[in-house]
């Protein structure tokens with residue numbers, strides 16, 4: 001049974017990344033944390049769920065996203081192997097459980113959770129995913145960000161290291177931050193970008209909008225150069241060229257589907273027209289993923 005569940009999860013993850021509040025059946029014992037050295041005391045950690053970025057200063061550590069709670073001990077061990085310093089800040093790029101599930105476990109050790117204020121609101125209230133109807137339960141006070149911001153950028157510092165968080169309004173969700181470690185030339189994108197060469201979920205029921213996702217990727221391209229290391233929400237370490245490709249896909253999706261929305265087509269009509277047919281071959285590995293993408297983009301425009 002467990003094996004079956006894991007196989008199903010693997011498929012679901014490949015087809016549909018960043019699903020809101022998804023709590024799939026995973027055999028946690030089998031998950032290993034892989035550490036990738038990005039240079040300048042900055043690291044990417046892969047396990048299960050959203051990728052993690054770690055930046056080590058002289059008196060503490062900044063971590064971006066914490067994956068699922070059952071992995072917290074393994075993640076902490078992987079970070080300890082990099083540095084014995086305390087984790088001072090845990091940044092949440094957005095509220096989805098595969099990025100925030102470990103919040104309580106890191107806060108317990110003294111980390112301050114930092115995020116856009118809408119994450120605090122959504123974690124406290126609980127959420128429902130628009131496409132799947134999957135529910136995420138309200139989270140306890142200890143899981144909520146203690147330091148929040150409303151817009152623009154803020155900078156967090158640990159000895160000699162700076163993380164710049166920038167909010168993008170209504171993108172993957174309505175509480176997204178991306179993080180720029182300028183001294184390491186590293187961007188942590190959160191789920192506004194994936195490097196799976198797959199369509200990305202737009203959580204329209206929780207303020208997501210394809211137009212914001214396009215703006216986020218345009219912002220990444222503005223600061224990235226050929227040697228920038230891009231830590232995606234999901235998938236392996238990426239380069240500027242990967243972002244260029246993903247950005248182009250989102251722009252085409254928006255242009256084609258917005259045209260049909262403006263022509264008064266219903267969602268069912270637009271889905272049936274397969275407006276992304278040529279892209280589906282690469283980006284939508286099955287019909288469900290391809291249709292889901294069309295619906296996500298369609299509903300970005302507020303029509304049901």
Ligand SMILES: [Zn+2]
Nearest residue numbers: 018019096191
């Ligand atoms: Zn997500």
